[in-house]
């Protein structure tokens with residue numbers, strides 16, 4: 001059974017169709033990257049999956065259970081299993097690093113505070129921020145903030161992590177540290193759905209790459225296919241433009 | 246001019262004036278708290294409530310920010326008894342100031358609400374917070390942080406505004422100053438003393454609010 005199964009997904013903003021029938025199936029432990037031109041609907045797809053925008057048609061299933069986006073409890077259950085990190089401003093500005101990581105497990109999942117704190121400290125250590133526990137987001141670099149955001153997502157113990165251009169707001173020299181953190185997750189066998197413009201990274205870390213344009217997945221395959229021998233003319237055009245040859 | 250200042254003559258009245266100051270403080274603190282509760286409620290309605298409710302709040306704000314506060318309290322104190330609603334002077338002033346404060350605070354808080362990053366709200370939602378949890382853990386702390394200077398300002402204005410309560414016979418600081426004046430006729434001494442007392446009260450309030458803002462909400466307000 002697929003870990004994340006998306007069938008015939010359609011989403012609209014007002015009357016503009018942004019996702020026009022998305023089918024995507026991701027296995028447990030698989031890493032899938034979404035690439036495509038600006039405005040093709042990559043972020044929208046992640047927003048729909050995570051319940052920020054209700055789909056107009058189609059279904060999303062997590063480990064076989066179809067999410068009912070109109071039902072709070074179904075949505076809550078999906079959010080225990082699925083976490084998302086955005087491009088920027090993920091962190092709560094009024095909380096220090098440790099509280100940012102702890103707030104959801106403690107107040108929403110109602111888990112024991114001591115246990116959560118130990119886990120949060122361990123996670124922050126793991127992403128290299130063990131010495132920033134009491135710093136506030138505005139005292140951290142963009143790369144540090146994103147690593148905290150990833151640690152916060154992980155503290156909910158999700159099975160699936162969605163990452164939406166987590167490095168695109170960063171200075172070039174900060175990109176590497178965040179990508180290293182993501183690679184660590186890959187090594188931990190987490191199911192990942194990644195939107196990224198870092199083609200080198202996408203090629204290195206993904207099992208499969210999906211090329212999106214006009215609200216549809218135009219082509220999907222292993223990185224070697226998408227970057228080396230794309231089948232569709234649109235994929236070819238996009239890849240050659242972005243790889244600069 | 247041969248006016249000789251005699252602060253000694255009003256010294257015995259100092260405890261009496263300080264008692265009046267306590268009443269002024271009670272008025273400003275209570276109406277500020279009441280105004281904050283109402284204002285917060287209205288600000289949320291104004292930003293994300295039903296269009297009709299939002300419109301009603303707008304009318305409320307427009308009404309209270311475009312009429313003199315004195316007139317508003319007059320209506321409450323002298324107008325409502327015609328409909329069988331009677332208030333003591335203190336209650337009438339308190340209600341009037343609260344309703345007035347609510348209107349101004351709605352605008353201040355609404356502006357603050359608009360500065361919460363949409364991504365923070367998205368993050369709260371995808372982490373599983375419901376609306377109330379988001380309000381408590383994300384929106385309100387942010388709001389107090391950014392709005393602290395404006396809130397402090399509003400509170401100071403309200404403290405000074407309490408002096409109009411004397412018109413309705415509330416014996417707060419200014420009211421008591423009038424009382425002493427009518428027996429001692431030491432106007433300059435009395436009203437300069439009262440002015441100093443107002444300065445002291447607002448000064449202390451500014452510092453306290455700045456400290457609260459800094460400690461509780463990491464607001465970047467200078468203490469002095």
Ligand SMILES: Nc1ncnc2c1ncn2[C@@H]1O[C@H](COP(=O)(O)OP(=O)(O)OP(=O)(O)O)[C@@H](O)[C@H]1O
Pocket residue numbers: 013014018036037038039040041042043044045
């Ligand atoms: N909140 C919104 N309201 C209306 N339209 C929106 C909204 N968000 C996105 N859109 C539209 O939906 C389309 C897809 O946007 P989306 O953000 O999903 O693209 P994307 O592939 O993530 O692009 P990028 O690479 O620039 O991040 C765009 O045409 C955009 O204008």
Ligand SMILES: [Mg+2]
Pocket residue numbers: 042043044165
């Ligand atoms: Mg995007």
